[in-house]
Amino acid sequence: MTAQEKSLLYSLLNNADCLFSGRVSSDFAPADFKDDAEITAQVSELTKDAAAEIKKIALDIAQCDGCVLCKTRTNTVPGIGKIPPVVLVIGEGPGADEDRTGEPFVGKAGQLLDKMLAAIQLSREDNCFIANIVKCRPPANRTPLPEEAQACSHFLQAQIDILKPKMILAVGNTALHNLLDTTAGIKKLHGKFFNYQGIPLLATFHPSALLRDESLKRPAWEDLKLFRNKLLEIVPDYQSSYLNGGSD
Numbered sequence: 001m002t003a004q005e006k007s008l009l010y011s012l013l014n015n016a017d018c019l020f021s022g023r024v025s026s027d028f029a030p031a032d033f034k035d036d037a038e039i040t041a042q043v044s045e046l047t048k049d050a051a052a053e054i055k056k057i058a059l060d061i062a063q064c065d066g067c068v069l070c071k072t073r074t075n076t077v078p079g080i081g082k083i084p085p086v087v088l089v090i091g092e093g094p095g096a097d098e099d100r101t102g103e104p105f106v107g108k109a110g111q112l113l114d115k116m117l118a119a120i121q122l123s124r125e126d127n128c129f130i131a132n133i134v135k136c137r138p139p140a141n142r143t144p145l146p147e148e149a150q151a152c153s154h155f156l157q158a159q160i161d162i163l164k165p166k167m168i169l170a171v172g173n174t175a176l177h178n179l180l181d182t183t184a185g186i187k188k189l190h191g192k193f194f195n196y197q198g199i200p201l202l203a204t205f206h207p208s209a210l211l212r213d214e215s216l217k218r219p220a221w222e223d224l225k226l227f228r229n230k231l232l233e234i235v236p237d238y239q240s241s242y243l244n245g246g247s248d
């Protein structure tokens, strides 16, 4: 709809209101309408700006020597996905496959994560961004040390500030501990909602843990259903971007 059409509709509705309520047209605040095409262009500009800022962070990460992990990495793994996303998924750190490819959650655990997300109509192509607590691989896939997570935290914070996800899914103990500043384990805190800087966050099991222990798959699925239900409250049509292949 053009701005002129919107303006005409607005004055028609105002006139109708005056007729029935006895108010006068000067009671209505003047409205500044924009063409739909102009609004779409502005949204697309914002998306372009966010994508450029995310790319700039990835370049900064590639140069980073903020902790010892820079010495053993092959590639940095800044994160990947839809910009802006509905959901931000946060894991621990790159493994061997991720270090080799520069992409988060590839290999068996990544394939399982993709299946978990698809079960609730989420994907990295359509409506999710996937990142980690640390952007470089810890040797032998050990858990990142607190000082490494601390040194890397400003990158994740910058990504969150730009991406502004509607919800966060934290997978595994490392994400849980670092995001919520807790030492409680994932077995205790999974399936509960937390407020992370105003964003609803739910923690569930890391897909690597599910590959090691099949019995965790049922509680993980229950967590995902809770996550989906909450997301439907916040973004009722979030599934349309998945079903339409990210075109929404």
Ligand code: SF4
Binding pocket: 061, 064, 065, 066, 067, 068, 069, 070, 076, 134, 135, 136, 148, 151, 152
């Ligand atoms: S893990 Fe983070 S802080 Fe450490 S070198 Fe890599 S990008 Fe820098």
